[in-house]
Amino acid sequence: MKKTLLLACICCAFCACNNVEKQASVKLQEARQAYESGDYNQAKILIDSIKILYPKAYETRKAGIGLMQEVELKEQEKTLHYLDSLLQQKQQQLDAMKSAYTFEKDVEYQRIGHYLHPSQVIEKNLHRSFLRFQVDENGLMSLTSIYCGARNIHHTAVKVSTPDGIFAQTPPSKDSYETTDLGEKIEKADYKMGEDGDVINFLYANKDKNIRVDYIGERPYSTTLTANDRKAVVSVYELAQVLSAITEIKKNIEEAKLKSDFVKKKMEERKAKEE
Template identity: 40%
Template sequence: MKKSTLCIALAALVLAGCNSKEKEAQARLDKARAMYEQGEFYSAKNEIDSIRAHYPKEFKVLKAGLALMREVEYKESERTLAFCDSLMPVKQHEADSLSRGFTFEKDSLYEETGNYIWKQQTIERNVQRCYVRCGVNEKGEMYLASVYYGSRPIDHTGIKLSTKDGLFAETASIPYDGGVNYRFKDLGNITEVVTYKGDNGMDAVKFIFTNEKERIKVEYTGGKPYVIYMADADKKAVVATYNLATVLSDIENMRKESEKAQKRMVYLKNKLEGSTNPVQ
């Protein structure tokens, strides 16, 4: 009889413990929902994660927590979409304003993305000279290019930029490949063009942007030594292109975020419509 009483007492203690755990988990879920309703989405998600970590056996509460997490993520995506939709026209207006000094070039047969070229740097205006040129495509991806023109080849693969106070920046070294590093001969003279896309030239771009008012020395590297000094007009072109690239990149990132948010919302809505906790 005593043994039976002991078993009943132990069972009662276990049941009480289970009920206590369930109540604690439910209290955290209620707290998470209150945070969600106040728009504190990050805190709500952390609270739901804590339920998973501390109450892994409270399946009923965990299921409700999963539904709440989906509601939170739906609202987060909705907020992201609203933010991008409100800011996109502002950025587009800014891009339109900045692009007025550029020529837009696109070969519809071979190119999916066009490029903006500073009007004073179009190729037809800059034949037979050594200079640093630049451009940016519609997605905000900027490139820098070093152009050499002379009677003899120097076979360069990069450039080093420097100012008189010793500050400098370098591009990556781009081996000759007939593409991003190409050369041709015309009427006895040689033209070499090396293009530095993305990170291959970004340090040099930022150096020019920061030191626009300084005299910038350009050393052609990787082959025979050759030096020029950047013209003010070319420095201005890099600065203008970098400004446009920044805005176009912002627009492209917002476009991607909007697209991702829309897809996420469709997925979450389908999941929530199949549960007992619809989006509120």
């Protein structure tokens, strides 16, 4: 009697396990269909649901791990294809734009060069106080406040304002210096975008307005942004958008490649264990 009862229990447990595996395998098949139709997100949701709904369906869950790796690999391949296409578009846009800029790079001292508007090269602006705009090859834009005069003002920041009183102001510069050339006092202070008190964005947004520039230092000094300087900030700003987009795309491509390589390694390890 006891043996009969034991056998009955074993049979029930076996049937229950088989039933769980069958139910889980149906869900796995749905996940595979979603994967084959390109709905990778739905495939992942279905695979994850197997672990929650059928925790004891060990064989199906094991097969689900393999399918999840296939899904993740396909996702990265799709991402790489999209990013490569986007990079080509942005690179073509850059190639069409960059001939309109002056590129400066001292290969002996600089790892990264920068672009600026031709009207703002130093040779054309000697003895002039103005705001100079540039963007490096990675898309990081910055502005330099340049002062030239008979006396030092020892400025560390600048304030820009429109005729209606709206303004933006940089924090104190982290990179500034002063020098003297044939009796002329020259001061320069750099402000990177993101650390500029939103001055660059303010100038771009108000590109069609007259802009007053106040140098903040020990002595007061003010000037105005010329028409060429307004053109320069707009031109460099738009180039910066393209360059920064290219830098971001390249970064995303590297991340996608690393993820793809990681998944491939996991697939190889799983295959080796199965063999």
